[in-house]
Amino acid sequence: MLSGCSSDDDDPNVAESPAPTAGETTTPTPDATPEPSAVDPASVKANELAAIPVMMYHQVKAEVCSACVYDQTPAEFKAELARMHKAGFVPITVAQMVAGEIDVPAGKHPVVLTFDDSSASQIQIDADGNPTPDSAVGVLEAFAKENPDFRAMGSFYVNDTSFNDPKALPWLVEHGYEVGVHTVTHANLKQSSDTTVQKEIANNIAAIKAQAPDAKVNTIALPFGISPSNPQLLRSGEFEGKSYTLDAALLVGSNPAKSVFDADFDPYKIARIRSGPKNKPVETDSTYWLDLFDQGKWAAYTSDGDPTKISFPSTSTKKVGSKWADKANPYEPAGEGSGSSSSPSPSATASTPPSSSPEETPAATPTSTS
Template sequence: MGRLRVAGLGVASLSVIAMSVACGSGKSEADKAAQARAKASNMAAAASERKAETQIAARVKANELGQIPVIMYHRIIEKPPPGDDRTPAQFRAELERLAKENYVPITAAEYVTGKIGIPAGKHPVVLTFDDSSPSQLTLDGMGNPKPDTAVGILMDVAKKNPGFRPVATFYVIRDLFGMAKPEEQIQVLGWLKDHGFDIGNHTRDHLNLLGKDEKEVEDQIAAGQSLITTLIKTPPVTLALPYGNQPRNKKWAMQGSAGNVKYDYRGVFLAGYTPAPSPYTKDFDPVGIPRIRSKEKVGDCVKFCSAAWLDWLNANPNDRYTSDGNANTVAFPKFKAPFVAAPFANRALPY
């Protein structure tokens, strides 16, 4: 009898095990089916979203492989001598033109890192200021930019033109906006940082790096790096070369060190000449990014300064960067696909 009871229990146990396996198997199949349905649903949603993104890109004629004006400014003063300085009225007029022609300012750091998030149909422009002069930014007794400075004018134009971002990049040297005390220097750089402006390196002493040896190049760039990071603790992302002159080895400007200070930039800017390539193209060269001098059509500026190049971009819209409104995609007409840089291929949205 004992053996029969054991046998009976064994049969019963086997039955339970079999049923459990069957139930477990059924649940697994159900899970697989649910996962398959979810996957199909997600794929359908992704396809629908991509279709909508492509339609928007096509509608606004997006071309995120197009050229971007990087405009170079120096002092903004009432009576500028011949050269690169501009009057407040000239500077304001250029900003108003940019706003009217659907440009949206971005920083140099945003440009070189490919983080260009502006509305669909708009065009990025990078406003850069060299030499950190008081005419670019001076704060009043309440910590606000004086209205006749470059920042004051930019803030006013942005206020009157919603969507025109009041951002720019300041390439600073040891003459930090005319501020001599470290506390004052911290105030002015801190104000820029807190208000979304970008601070770049222009070397400490504005030394022409042409023909200099590696040590002297690295000493100057590292000294400029230290000048900034000592005051605001935020390392600059880009460098603008004094006078636009590259060192004998271009890579010395991108990476190097002096003492215990290291620098590793994402982009190095020249002094002027042409619009810059999109950071998403194979033409983008971070060791030598061109800028445009701000100037009307006079002398050699008839063809090669801001008024001339803005006219050219306006007359050649297919060569200008136009946003699709989505910072996660790189939209362009299909035939331009061969120009997409490999790191951005997975973000490509041809139409």
């Protein structure tokens, strides 16, 4: 499941002690420092073929209109972070997920926090060079400071406005947040020519790089969740000498995403869960899915704590993708309740969005875009 950014502190390796210098006394140590014992995946019910929630946020502001189904107040956003933290979720970025770099502690669940449209409510930099406390990033940074096991990490998908603050993009990149494509004009790519699709993507990346040269831009959040008629243009393209390559594309969706290690995972059709006001939740939004998770009605990706292995119950009906086959680590579940065969949704009806296919579905209302 939501996604700030700055630190990875999960490396379990024990560093060797340096040799003492002349005249220095040391406490006697054993001949060799044992490696920390590996966690038995069965003991934490590891399931790295299960679903990953990719949360989709828009504005975080003090007043939310009744039709703004993608927006939250700072208090609501903080409360949702607290709920995910309590449930054992740890943020990663889209780029990390797609690359299979899912390094979270054993027994914990990765969640991706994504933010569309680069609105001013997401981040503004104050006179001291810090995000304003009432912005989305400000709330996330403060929450992570209070709860160090919940990383300030996320993926921001920007349009040409770039938060209306020239300091925002450089700050995000400097502090480890992912920045991705959302097109220059928030274009409906299916209604655009091949040339326009490439122009929207290539110029968007060029604008990001102009403000933040160190940004690594390799994922896109599709405006309205709609793919171009030529899906190859999501992978690579070129406009006026500016070429690009993208590794993943995000839909609007209404359900958790498949695990990147699942043989059925498609990096260019990654589902997301909408997150909006808590006083008026919409169908299949974050409240809906977190409620079902708390009730044990869908299985989230559960880490074995070892990024070099992909652990899952041997009884799972899911298959590891061929790209990851050498890391597959099936294990015998310890009794019942391993969640080995749980699907990302409680039932066929519960997982079906109330409208048509998410990649073909514009935003729910004309005043709220994705």
